[in-house]
Amino acid sequence: GIQVEQSPPDLILQEGANSTLRCNFSDSVNNLQWFHQNPWGQLINLFYIPSGTKQNGRLSATTVATERYSLLYISSSQTTDSGVYFCAARSISSGSARQLTFGSGTQLTVLP
Amino acid sequence: DTAVSQTPKYLVTQMGNDKSIKCEQNLGHDTMYWYKQDSKKFLKIMFSYNNKELIINETVPNRFSPKSPDKAHLNLHINSLELGDSAVYFCASSPTQWDEKLFFGSGTQLSVL
Numbered sequence: 304g305i306q307v308e309q310s311p312p313d314l315i316l317q318e319g320a321n322s323t324l325r326c327n328f329s330d331s332v333n334n335l336q337w338f339h340q341n342p343w344g345q346l347i348n349l350f351y352i353p354s355g356t357k358q359n360g361r362l363s364a365t366t367v368a369t370e371r372y373s374l375l376y377i378s379s380s381q382t383t384d385s386g387v388y389f390c391a392a393r394s395i396s397s398g399s400a401r402q403l404t405f406g407s408g409t410q411l412t413v414l415p
Numbered sequence: 416d417t418a419v420s421q422t423p424k425y426l427v428t429q430m431g432n433d434k435s436i437k438c439e440q441n442l443g444h445d446t447m448y449w450y451k452q453d454s455k456k457f458l459k460i461m462f463s464y465n466n467k468e469l470i471i472n473e474t475v476p477n478r479f480s481p482k483s484p485d486k487a488h489l490n491l492h493i494n495s496l497e498l499g500d501s502a503v504y505f506c507a508s509s510p511t512q513w514d515e516k517l518f519f520g521s522g523t524q525l526s527v528l
Contacts, residue, residue: 334515340456346505346519387456393515402471403515405458 305330305394309406316380316413324375324409326390334393334403335366337375341386349375349388380413387411418442421506421520428496429528435492436523438506446470446512447489449481452503452522464489465512496527 306329316322328335337349350357350364352373357364361380366373377384387410391403421438428434440447448471449461463471464483478494489506506520 336515336517338517338519344503344522344524346522348517348519351516389458391458391517402460402463402473403517408456 305332305392305404307390307392307404307406309388309390309409311409312407313410314412316411318380318382318413318415320380320413321376321378322380322411324377324388324411326373326375326392326406328371328373328392328394330394330396331371332366332368332392333395334391335368335373336391336403337364337373338389338391339384339386340389340408341383346389377411380411382413382415385411385413419506419508419518419520421504421523423523424521425524425526427526427528430496430498432496433492433494434496434525435490436504436506436525438489438491438520440487440506440508440518442508442510442518444508444510444518445486446509446515447483447486448507448509448517449489449491450505450507450519452505454502458505462489462491463512470512493525496525498527501525501527 308327335353354368361378363376387408391405419440446465448463462481467483503522507517509515
């Protein structure tokens with residue numbers, strides 16, 4: 304099945320800094336999503352982005368499907384951005400397998 | 416208005432017991448899922464139902480039995496609980512089985528003692 308790798312595994316920032324999180328995947332995808340798990344455990348869907356670029360406030364994401372990676376940008380980080388960021392992907396060649404495969408996440412800590 | 420709600424939020428029980436987790440979504444979605452998150456935060460799908468029909472059944476012990484009485488509800492029953500079942504269980508839904516933008520519930524922290 305598809306492999307999804309995220310980097311870096313851990314990231315510590317000062318409030319106000321910018322950051323880029325990366326997600327590499329081993330196969331062509333027709334589904335790529337980014338999630339934020341806050342310190343209380345809630346999983347929030349940030350972007351559904353199998354290709355192209357999207358922006359939502361201070362967050363934006365870009366997926367370059369031909370090169371098999373996606374990037375999540377966080378600008379002017381705030382302490383509330385802390386948590387774990389997951390990307391999840393489904394391979395085009397997954398056939399009847401409809402499930403998303405999750406990466407192992409990037410633990411982000413934003414210090415005041 | 417909670418979109419995907421699951422109960423209970425915490426479940427502490429003894430080995431060997433049977434327990435259930437309930438999930439409901441009010442988004443009008445066709446497809447619902449159970450995911451398991453282990454202690455290292457790794458998320459893995461367990462089951463998926465589309466309009467009450469089981470469509471994904473990963474390699475999960477048959478002590479775990481999902482039930483979908485209607486497309487808005489997906490419950491998870493676990494028999495003979497083991498220590499290794501301790502984890503956070505998330506319910507999720509998506510508009511269709513192919514349009515898989517996932518919306519998660521708040522999770523159920525299961526601790527087996």
